[in-house]
Amino acid sequence: MKITRLSDLADAALCRRLVVKVGSSLLVGKDGVRRAWLEGLVAEIAAARAGGQEVIVVSSGAIALGAAKLGLDKGGRGSLADAQAAAAVGQIALSGLWAELLSAHGVTAAQLLLTLEDLEDRRRYLNATATLTRLLDAGAVPVINENDSVATQEIRFGDNDRLAARVAQAAQANAVLLLSDVDGLFDRNPAEPGAMLLPEVRGVTAEVHAMATGGSSSGMGSGGMTSKLQAAEIAERAGIALAIASGLYDAPIARASAEGIGTLFLPRRKDAGRKAWLGGRLRLKGALVIDAGAARALAKGSSLLAAGVIRVEGEFQRGDAVAIRSEAGETLAHGLAEYDALECARLMGHNSAEHAALLGYAPRSAVVHRDQMVVL
Structure with missing residues (x-):
């Protein structure tokens, strides 16, 4: 009821x-x-x-x-x-x-x-x-x-x-x-x-x-x-x-x-x-701006991969809450970042196969995992 x-x-x-x-x-x-x-x-x-x-x-x-x-x-x-x-x-x-x-x-x-x-x-x-x-x-x-x-x-x-x-x-x-x-x-x-x-x-x-x-x-x-x-x-x-x-x-x-x-x-x-709790947060440490393909993937329940990120905003550390926005500025989701802002900037636009070479260590599977994200 x-x-x-x-x-x-x-x-x-x-x-x-x-x-x-x-x-x-x-x-x-x-x-x-x-x-x-x-x-x-x-x-x-x-x-x-x-x-x-x-x-x-x-x-x-x-x-x-x-x-x-x-x-x-x-x-x-x-x-x-x-x-x-x-x-x-x-x-x-x-x-x-x-x-x-x-x-x-x-x-x-x-x-x-x-x-x-x-x-x-x-x-x-x-x-x-x-x-x-x-x-x-x-x-x-x-x-x-x-x-x-x-x-x-x-x-x-x-x-x-x-x-x-x-x-x-x-x-x-x-x-x-x-x-x-x-x-x-x-x-x-x-x-x-x-x-x-x-x-x-x-x-x-x-x-x-x-x-x-x-x-x-x-x-x-x-x-x-x-x-x-x-x-x-x-x-x-x-x-x-x-x-x-x-x-x-x-x-x-x-x-x-x-x-x-x-x-x-x-x-x-x-x-x-x-x-x-994530969806109701009022203060976020930064934002990840994503392309249309990544936005469609999020709507279907996928994690956010670095290949779909086109801009990184703010200064945040791994585990901080960030907004995920479209190119038009619409907030699509809130999530906990798997990388800090500098690493996200280094990885954005690159496929997963390139991540280890870019970072110098074995990368995590996503920039924001779907289990740590709420689509708004």
Whole structure:
């Protein structure tokens, strides 16, 4: 059984494990924490748990809370130093708030702070998976946020939408619900006359991306519609449904599921664990540009051979994740390189029989083996 409509998000038989992402503008208003609204959301989460669902929360708001306490302008986002300081202060308040409100329903909250590197490195990703599984088995509600106090530009997600999708992947969740300041994806800017809400999307295409606008309307968060579509792409490859719905109303989960107001992105396929991790990676060390013949071979399930490589981009080592692109610039696959960038450059365009002479040692069978690759 699969999730096919928004109402399925409230069905424990179809959605045993749900990730709920809460945006900054929903948690923090001009006068501080929107406590009454959050109490209602927590009541919904507690009711879902009582109904047999496991819930993971990805919560924004630490920077906004910390900035208010420290008196920082621009919501604490004026500089990286401001954001890190605000997060350090705000994270205590944020985790305490969730713990207090969940405890009122007899539910234990657990805090996890993650960076991009925690979920891009395979071993740390598996550690996060084990921790989430154990917490859920113990009856806790994990409350997750990006570790903004230490995350620099190189190791940060930059938004909690994509973090939520990666957490769902790691936790083997059935669905993600992104609560935001919009009802869902519209066919054009929702401020334009005649804009229509799309109730369902089957596959995030270039046309779907063209409908997105970049920024958050509140100016408080870091993720706009573009980041939500990127989150949907991560989820759909892992067999996870993702919904975008407005959190501006009371009982937002019920509004999305019972009234069907939002956009549901249906999963396209369910890759095996390692390939789902590869396909959902957000940071790649380089790229291999390939010719049309190699592209056709990849589509049929073949490994990538050096003869089909026409350009090498970036600096990477053996075992690093790289993109495999067409001559037109389309990303066809992600994979783990069997050679470093310099060796790939030396081998590209050459047949396998020439490799030993070019390298001076017995070569591996492929530049990227099909077992270490996911075609997108």
